Amino acid sequence: MIEFDLSRERIDTEAWRRRLFDQTCGGYVAFEGWVRDHNEGQQVLRLEYEAYESLARSEGRKILDEAVGKFGVTGVACVHRHGALELGDVAVWVGVTAAHRDEAFTACRYIIDEVKIRLPIWKKEHYVSGDSGWVNCERCAAHEHDHEPAAVPADG
Amino acid sequence: MKRIHVQYFAAFRDRAGREEETVETDARDPAGLYAELEAAHSLGLGAERLKVAVNDEFAAWDRPLEDGDRIVFIPPVAGG
Numbered sequence: 001m002i003e004f005d006l007s008r009e010r011i012d013t014e015a016w017r018r019r020l021f022d023q024t025c026g027g028y029v030a031f032e033g034w035v036r037d038h039n040e041g042q043q044v045l046r047l048e049y050e051a052y053e054s055l056a057r058s059e060g061r062k063i064l065d066e067a068v069g070k071f072g073v074t075g076v077a078c079v080h081r082h083g084a085l086e087l088g089d090v091a092v093w094v095g096v097t098a099a100h101r102d103e104a105f106t107a108c109r110y111i112i113d114e115v116k117i118r119l120p121i122w123k124k125e126h127y128v129s130g131d132s133g134w135v136n137c138e139r140c141a142a143h144e145h146d147h148e149p150a151a152v153p154a155d156g
Numbered sequence: 157m158k159r160i161h162v163q164y165f166a167a168f169r170d171r172a173g174r175e176e177e178t179v180e181t182d183a184r185d186p187a188g189l190y191a192e193l194e195a196a197h198s199l200g201l202g203a204e205r206l207k208v209a210v211n212d213e214f215a216a217w218d219r220p221l222e223d224g225d226r227i228v229f230i231p232p233v234a235g236g
Contacts, residue, residue: 033236049235050166052228054212056235080235092236112236120209120228121235122166134167135234137201 001075002068004060006051008083011090020075020095027101029108033092035085039135043128049091051082052120063114071107073098078111080121157182158223160189167231172197186210187217190229199229206230 001020013032020028037044064076075097085091094111098104123135160183163176172193183189186208193199207230208215221227 051235052163052165052209052230055209055214055228058212059214116236117233119235120165120207120230120233122231123234124166134170134231136232137167137234 001077002061002064003077004057004064005077005079006053006056006060006082007079008081011079011081011093013090013093013095016077016079016093016095020077020097022074022097024099025074025097025104026099027104028095028097029101029104030096031092031094031108031112032090033112035087035089035091037087039125042125042131044087045126045128046084046086047126048084048124049080049082050122050124051080053082056080056119056121059118059120060115063111063118066114067096067107067111070110071098071103073103073107076107076111078115080115080119082121158221158225160221161224161226162189162193163226163228165228165230167201168197168199168229171199181221183221185218185221186215186227186229189221189227190217193229201231205232 035047060078067076073096078094080092094108096104096108124132125135126132157180159178159180161178164172169175181189183192187203190203208217209228210219211226
């Protein structure tokens, strides 16, 4: 199984785990990325992910194919949320099955690291202070707030 | 003149004040088009911090533009 998905709904991690289950495998490694209540010194209330869907889907699938090719794992799956998320929600989930644990750990780490740097997905954080900002796009955010008395601090 | 369809996401959507537009341009490649649009919309980021997609695939900045191409300039991502 090689499957990448984008979802506006809560990720049912247990259902995904069942789909990956494979009696030829001795190991299953999963990673959950959660919505955290702080970033760069700001208290986060909630956030939005925005995805360039067609390219995110093709690039996500490419990352999973690479993981299978590089590490020889049996099953790989990844789901990334988009839309509005609350604190504690699972923002991204990765699952890997393999005959042995070493390659499952390595492939899982590879997938989440590549997802973070390659998928065209953006995160807007809404802060307790009332401000908001696109993470990693601080110069844009600074522009947006040029006309306001308090500029948004640079982000991530 | 070529007609190019441009789609904006995230910070660029906010800055441009629109989700998409069709532009008529003499720009030869995405680098030239970005320079025009950055000037028009004050997108606020240099091309060196961006990637570009043409027709839903990552593309080189000097890929020749063709009439009807769909372009997305991709500001720094923050998935995961």
